[in-house]
Amino acid sequence: MKKLIMCAGLLLLPMLSNAQEQRSDDYVEYRQAAFNAMGWHFKKMGAMIQGRIPYDAAEFKRRATAVSVLSKLPGEGFIDETKNTELPTRLKSEMWYQQERFDQYMQNLIKATAELASKAGAEDKDDLRSTYGNTARQCKSCHDRFRESS
Numbered sequence: 001m002k003k004l005i006m007c008a009g010l011l012l013l014p015m016l017s018n019a020q021e022q023r024s025d026d027y028v029e030y031r032q033a034a035f036n037a038m039g040w041h042f043k044k045m046g047a048m049i050q051g052r053i054p055y056d057a058a059e060f061k062r063r064a065t066a067v068s069v070l071s072k073l074p075g076e077g078f079i080d081e082t083k084n085t086e087l088p089t090r091l092k093s094e095m096w097y098q099q100e101r102f103d104q105y106m107q108n109l110i111k112a113t114a115e116l117a118s119k120a121g122a123e124d125k126d127d128l129r130s131t132y133g134n135t136a137r138q139c140k141s142c143h144d145r146f147r148e149s150s
């Protein structure tokens with residue numbers, strides 16, 4: 001009986017370690033998906049601000065609200081277990097010893113997108129230009145420091 005239990009345990013081991021590996025890769029895919037969704041909406045808002053597509057206050061508001069919610073998501077995907085992922089990632093390894101600064105950039109982003117969402121809905125898009133610009137600067141600051149250029 002003891003032998004049987006041991007055998008069962010040994011059989012389970014590889015399954016468990018496999019699940020673990022998959023788990024940390026899930027975090028990498030998750031954070032990239034969250035950033036991609038955020039980028040999707042943010043780009044369309046930029047096109048409106050720049051006049052490349054017509055400005056629609058309600059659509060802008062809907063997208064700004066989405067970006068504000070989405071900005072709170074990717075942070076969860078930067079767990080230590082993802083340090084040695086073999087998935088393609090643009091995260092610079094510096095982040096792992098400058099996590100406080102990274103978190104600060106994340107907080108700045110959350111703050112800026114909340115402000116943009118609350119201002120969105122304005123009839124005149126020029127009233128949104130500087131708030132949009134301030135949010136874009138938060139993206140850029142973090143990307144310049146922590147995202148590998150492609």
Ligand code: HEC
Pocket residue numbers: 028031032035036038039040042088089090091092102103105106109135136138139140142143146147
């Ligand atoms: C706190 C840092 C930080 C902030 C702020 C930030 N990003 Fe990123 N972003 C990253 C990192 C790091 C990656 C790469 C993640 C990976 O590959 O694992 C990334 C990836 C992305 C991607 C996925 C595609 C690619 O180029 O890798 C998009 C799209 C993106 N960011 C858009 C934005 C937009 C838009 C904003 C602002 C509204 C923003 N990000 C703000 C750090 C940040």
